[in-house]
Amino acid sequence: AQKVTQAQTEISVVEKEDVTLDCVYETRDTTYYLFWYKQPPSGELVFLIRRNSFDEQNEISGRYSWNFQKSTSSFNFTITASQVVDSAVYFCALSEAQAGTALIFGKGTTLSVSS
Amino acid sequence: DTGVSQDPRHKITKRGQNVTFRCDPISEHNRLYWYRQTLGQGPEFLTYFQNEAQLEKSRLLSDRFSAERPKGSFSTLEIQRTEQGDSAMYLCASSSTGDLGEQYFGPGTRLTVT
Numbered sequence: 001a002q003k004v005t006q007a008q009t010e011i012s013v014v015e016k017e018d019v020t021l022d023c024v025y026e027t028r029d030t031t032y033y034l035f036w037y038k039q040p041p042s043g044e045l046v047f048l049i050r051r052n053s054f055d056e057q058n059e060i061s062g063r064y065s066w067n068f069q070k071s072t073s074s075f076n077f078t079i080t081a082s083q084v085v086d087s088a089v090y091f092c093a094l095s096e097a098q099a100g101t102a103l104i105f106g107k108g109t110t111l112s113v114s115s
Numbered sequence: 116d117t118g119v120s121q122d123p124r125h126k127i128t129k130r131g132q133n134v135t136f137r138c139d140p141i142s143e144h145n146r147l148y149w150y151r152q153t154l155g156q157g158p159e160f161l162t163y164f165q166n167e168a169q170l171e172k173s174r175l176l177s178d179r180f181s182a183e184r185p186k187g188s189f190s191t192l193e194i195q196r197t198e199q200g201d202s203a204m205y206l207c208a209s210s211s212t213g214d215l216g217e218q219y220f221g222p223g224t225r226l227t228v229t
Contacts, residue, residue, distance in 0.1 A: 004157075037220075045158070045206065045220035091157050101171060102148070103218060105157030 002027045004094050006106035013082050013113055021077040021109045023092030029053075034068065034075045035093040035103065045091070051075060082113045117141060119221035121207050127227045128197055135193045136224045140209030147190050148218060149182055150206040151175065158206055164190060165212075197228045 003026040013019045025034065036048040049059065051068050059066045063080045079086055089110050093103040120139045128134050140147045145166050150158035161180070163171040166187035176182075179197075184190040194201055204225050208218040 035217075042222075043204070044222045045208075047217055047219060050217050093157070101163060102160035102173070103150075103158070104160070107155070107157050 002029075002094055002096055002104050004092050004104055004106035006090075006092055006109050008109045009107070010110045010112070013111070015083060015113055015115050016081050017113075018078060018080050019082050019111065019113075021079075021090050021092075021111070023075045023077065023106060025073050025075065025092070025094045027073075027094060027096055029096045031096075033095040035095070036066065036075075036077050037091045037093060037105075038088045039091065039108070040088040048077075079111075082111075084113050084115050087111060087113045119207055119209050119219055121205075121221040121224050123224055124222060125225045125227075127229065130197055130199060130228055132197055133193065133195045134197060134226065135191055136205055136207075136226075137189060137191050138207030138209075138221060139189045140207070141211075141219060144209035144211045144219075145187065146210045146212065146218075147184055148208040148210075149190070149192050150208065152204040152206055152223070153202075161192075194226075197226075199228050202226055202228045 005024045032053045034051045038046045056068050065078045067076045089108045091105050091108045093105045095103050122137045147164045149161040151161055152158040160173050161176050162182050164184040167184050179195045182192045204223040206220055206223045208220045210218045
């Protein structure tokens with residue numbers, strides 16, 4: 001069965017620190033998609049990134065980077081030089097086989113960045 | 116605003132009452148999803164439409180829940196005989212077939228059952 005585990009419930013850092021959010025997934029499919037979403041205090045989920053199971057290249061977007069490792073079934077998210085505006089709940093999610101169907105979310109990691 | 120919209124944003128109802136929520140997806144999106152999120156948890160999938168066809172339903176969607184998307188545009192989610200356990204945030208998302216699963220979420224409807 002598919003499952004997403006975000007073992008870190010809460011993380012607190014001081015501005016400018018780097019922080020990594022862990023995500024471990026389980027799936028029997030060979031074709032799947034992984035996602036990260038951000039949910040700021042306002043509540044609306046914001047899409048950050050999508051990765052398919054055939055593309056293990058790491059990705060960098062500004063201060064954000066993602067490390068996808070199939071060997072360990074992990075899709076970790078790093079924020080470099082964190083800022084107060086990064087404070088939010090971050091969710092990792094999995095979609096199996098055919099893109100466009102249900103997202104299976106982890107329980108989320110609450111990131112608090114203080115100044 | 117061209118994002119996903121949901122109405123109402125908040126709903127307080129008494130146990131046993133029926134409630135209906137509406138979702139308007141991004142206009143060019145043919146896929147629409149409903150999720151439920153309780154405090155401290157990630158969103159849980161409820162159901163999914165492609166155009167007007169309801170293609171997938173979660174076991175979480177009991178027979179008290181029904182969703183429709185009559186003309187393949189907006190969707191409604193109705194909960195009959197609400198229970199306190201139905202209190203949650205109900206999220207709607209939409210995507211297009213070309214987005215490879217990238218779902219865009221609305222602001223949600225927070226339901227409180229007293």
